[in-house]
Amino acid sequence: MAEPSSSLSASKDDLIQLIKRLGTYLSGNISNLFSISVQKLDPRSVGAIAGLAVAIIFTYRLMRSPAAPPRRQPKLQAPRTRNSALSTLSNQTLMPSGVNSSSDDLRAQNVVDELFQPVKPTLGQTVRQKLSEGRKVTCRVLGVILEESSPEELKKQATVKSSVLDVLLEISKFCDLYLMETVIDDESEKNVLLALENAGIFTSGGLVKDKVLFCSTENGRTSFVRQLEPDWHIDTNPEIVSQLARFIKYQLHVSPVRPERTAANVFSSPSLEHFFGCV
Template identity: 40%
Template sequence: MLSRLQLLLGATSGTTLALTGILGLAAVVYALYQLRGGPGRKPDEQGAQQQQQPYDPTKPSTSSAAGAAAAAAASATPSAAVARRLAGVQRATMSVPGVLLEESSPGELEESACVRADAVALAREVARCCSAGLYLMCQVADDVGEAVVRGALEHAGLLGTAPGQVPPHRLLFCSTLEGKASFVRQLEPELHVDAHPRTVSDLQRFVKQLVLVAPPGQQAALPAGGSGGGGAAAANVQHAPSLAAALGVLPA
């Protein structure tokens, strides 16, 4: 480009010497203008500019539309699965230890309450689907355990008055397994979810649908001596390794 500029300037050097300062400047600008190709850009330059244009999220594209549809379908899958599983269930009850929390005994809850985030999200879906509400049960040793559990569930966003939350007065505490079973019987839910075999055994004759949440290695027969009797699970008892499996979100 520099050589072409020199040639153009050299070819007009005689004229340039006779020009005034303003006209000389105009000649130089015109020469540069000609070297750049005039008002239009070359096709390859235009293509490069188009390739460098920033992505505009408001412009639809096949890939982005497909990705949005896939994301919407994925996000809707848990809700749809829970809704199908809870067809006909107006009120549900759920034991907190071992289902929503990693801890499963009153002694453990004296020290900590580790929330299972995926289970809490599903519990909120249950609360949305049940027209008569979701009630939570928790066996604790004393007020310390109650404060630990309540604080953990509040921090996880499960307790509250917004849609998909459980009102604080629907979190019920008791000191014995018998007290928990009594709560469930008084509420008369269509579904109860629990991680304690004894509670499930005691409720076999009183609740239409029962779910015992326990890892595969811990899914032993229900204990004898409960109101179910005989230690064998009744037809209304479902075993599941997690709340997600119990609600049909993951394979049982």
């Protein structure tokens, strides 16, 4: 890094020395030059004038010319100690060249694999991607969020599946989520709301109790969905999924057995969490 400054300093020193020599030369000859008349010029005087002119021109060009770019000095490698040389020699002697080359290639490949390893998306990113940026979602409770699969079971208890909680909370953060279910009596409604509350769904996400809807028939759930006009509806009943295919942009049919695809906008999955890659 010090090469440019040292080169520039050397050029300045040469220029100063040249100017000093020119000054000495001029001091000794300037009086003689001006004392000579034009009519009495002899070869010696002409030579002095020519030398002065050449010196002036050379000095002017030297001052105008750009400094030459500094030459880079080759980097000096630190001398290898005797111990390191012996160690390298012993390693080369003990390990065949093919094995050494293979291990180097393997280490290089491992470094490349680590650098270009794809970054796994977060659950929130996966939810938004899977839902195609949909902003409103309606979802059945039985068989999707609860362990129970029939309205009769809700009369006794309601149990939220632990595996679905993270997905449900991410959906409620990103989307306007409505839960709905067909129930037989008021006691079933209380059991469902209590189970959701105990699971922390109403406190951790954007879901509120007013967005949990209950009806007494399956047709009532279909009517709820059509009135809300969601971007996605999630259900386990194939008849409801088939009826809503013409009206809802996307649907997810949750079924343990993969059904035949009834429409291009209907997807199927064994569970809600499986659809979002949580299983």
